[in-house]
Amino acid sequence: MRRLIGDALSARVFARLDRRLSRDVERPVALALSGGGDSIALLRLACDWARRRGRTILALSVDHSLNPDSAAWSDFAEGAARAAGADWRGLRWTGEKPTSGLTAAARAARHGLIAEAARAAGARVVLFAHTADDVVEADLMRAQGATLGRVREWSPSPVWPQGRGLMLLRPLLHEARDGLRAWLDGQGADWIEDPANADPRYGRSRARQALAAGSPAPPTHDMPERALAVGLVAVSQAAVQASRDIDARTLAAALVCVGGGATPPRGERLRALLQRLASSQDFTATLCGARVAVAGGRVILTREVGELARRDVGPLQLTPGVEAVWDGRFAFTGSEPGWSVVAGRGRLSQLSDADRSALAALPPAARAAWPVLTKDGLAGPVLAGAGVERRGLVAERLRLALDETTHEDDLISAPRWRNAMEPPIFPDRHTQTGGADAAADDRGPQ
Structure with a gap:
């Protein structure tokens, strides 16, 4: 037996x-x-x-x-x-x-x-x-x-x-x-x-x-293994587009991923945001490090650039061959010393014409919070540097949080989102091996 x-x-x-x-x-x-x-x-x-x-x-x-x-x-x-x-x-x-x-x-x-x-x-x-x-x-x-x-x-x-x-x-x-x-x-x-x-x-x-001691156990509500994301329209490394009927779990996951933080919002602040979304009101709000811009039936979540200063997201100096995470949203690996990652805020005007043109594909609210690279000896910041690999984490993280993976093999393959809410710009992985300026001919966020 x-x-x-x-x-x-x-x-x-x-x-x-x-x-x-x-x-x-x-x-x-x-x-x-x-x-x-x-x-x-x-x-x-x-x-x-x-x-x-x-x-x-x-x-x-x-x-x-x-x-x-x-x-x-x-x-x-x-x-x-x-x-x-x-x-x-x-x-x-x-x-x-x-x-x-x-x-x-x-x-x-x-x-x-x-x-x-x-x-x-x-x-x-x-x-x-x-x-x-x-x-x-x-x-x-x-x-x-x-x-x-x-x-x-x-x-x-x-x-x-x-x-x-x-x-x-x-x-x-x-x-x-x-x-x-x-x-x-x-x-x-x-x-x-x-x-x-x-x-x-x-x-x-x-x-x-x-x-x-015999206290009655509360009822256990099993969460389905693959709960569908409700109200999510499109995802990229720069922004998430949702509808007003987005459910609480999906909204909380999107906010923490876009904001780059560690703890998703819960409680009264999340409930208050959901109530505002259920109304016909247009508004802009900030929660969990993310900016929520609502107009009509369109809800756009981007990184709130002001939170970068409050979180003290300073320059991230890259060590050759070591992956480092910037602002919880991007992973960088450099092959040579001297590179640092900083926010675009206050530096966008110093970018080359080609880099500014590439950034124009981003939602306006996302541009100042986009990472740029600096290096000793360079005249100004650049979007991509020689031998520096950038990997976006927002889409990958949200994919895992919303049960888009069911198997270990899914963690190896590149994330695939069916929709694209913005013109193509940077892929999840991008290495610039030539000059500092990056042409905006990538496949778009995956």
């Missing part, structure tokens, strides 16, 4: 992994490994799947330096990973820790460290061991006033820009915690019990204790 239960668990998890991941490729699949029961179960199941599918697993463990036993926990996680056949890398959250909001800060640090390590290893997907119990606990916490987001089986990394291009897969999201531990017991496996899980100072622990 125990073997039959284990076989059924493996079959369910393998099916979820097969639905999302490629086979027989050298690229690793990353896995967040805390050493707790859920992550050890995921480690064993994922490594078994990887052996049969021609993949490798890279387990990533974060030492938060918050518990005197944390170094020993990392050692345990390394041993468990290597015994299961996975590669392993230990990560450490260093520096001063906040005196308030520690749980949220630790979660953000963990996601950031894991995302950077996964990307550096060439992974495109990170496995997390959230279970059905985590969903119910989070629902109870939200019912009590917490602002936690909802976890889904397949979703983008929540950190930006560290998590660019990465998806999270939670193949245990429909499994019960007790069932996983019973399966581990049957295998004679060990795991770590973090005392923080029973510490009532933490909201997650209080929710877990309340549910264990």
